[in-house]
Amino acid sequence: MMIKSVRQRLRLNSVWVVRLFVAFAALLALGNLYYLKRAEYSRPVIQEETYRVINLATEKVPKENATIMSLCRNEDLGGIVRSIQNLEDRFNRNFHYDWVFLNNEPFSDEFKDKVSKMVSGEAKFGLIPAEHWSYPDFIDQDKAREERNKMADMGIIYADSESYRHMCRYNSGFFYRHPLLQKYRYYWRVEPDVDFYCDVDYDPFSVLRQHNKVYGFTISIYEFHATIPTLWDSVKEFLGKNPGAQHKNSLVDFISDDHGNSYNLCHFWSNFEVADMDFWRSKVYDDFFKHLDATGGFFYERWGDAPVHSIAxxxxxxxxxxxxxxxxxxxHGVYSMCPVDDNVWVNSKCSCDKNSDFTFRGYSCGQRYYKVTNREKPSNWKQYADL
Structure with a gap:
């Protein structure tokens, strides 16, 4: 009887152990579900998984339909060589993308020879058609000259430069039409005398394609109002004539503080762009550029391609x-984007001073971008911000 009683007790204890185990497992599962749901809800809009680091030692890297593009002159040889060497060392020596160089005058043999030896892909040199780098017939050149002089008296940078205006108009509405660029979809814009501070061990072009991105930037900043006094009026006029042009889920709150009634001057600094040329080639952008161009603002004022691209x-x-x-x-010049996140800075072998980062400074639109996109800021961002 005693043996039977012990067996019954052991059997009963075993049942309770199983029951307790099942209950504990159920609670654990509910806890995990709650955590996952909460993490999903609080997850920032843009995720780190967007960047898939490539193991260059073991992986065969597929190339995208993309190129690196530079608009430069013969006298920019020293500056563009510096930029090429920098980006090749940090990125393209592992990916071997072509470079396309465009100029409104023929490139010299010296330029082509030195540059060709610097790039790991194929170097291609193109001449800009005269009709894309000249005054349209509808421009009153006397009026344009008078307006340049007025802006020069105001001390505005590049105020009296005709070539700067041709460059801005070309970058706004023509570069993606050049025959050398027709075979490509994506481009990375690189200018003379720029620096790349960190290893790029992933493919930014793949980031765009795989995640349906169209326009990529590193620095955002406020424009000088004196250079674009009537630009937003022209934009609103276009939207009035094309009420379906604005996307229902647009980023208008980045460029306007009042839902599009006025322009707050924020724009992406277009000397760095990784973007999809199919957007510039689209009907909505083509109509938009033609509308802006017809106003004469590129010459009577000093409209830059940066606010034009950014607004679009x-x-x-x-x-x-x-x-x-x-x-x-x-x-580029006096402004830098230096990753302030410690892990990114170390893992990407960055050489920049975090204190030089412009993202959270007062004249940057970086904080606004983080706010309107619900993007999670680096944990230590306040160390490098103007509060």
């Missing part, structure tokens, strides 16, 4: 198609 991207694209490349350390 912010209005006509789905907001999720605009991408901040926050791991590409970059410098």
């Amino acid at each position: 991207a912010a209005l006509f694209l789905d907001r999720d198609q605009i991408h901040f490349f926050d791991r590409i350390g970059y410098n």
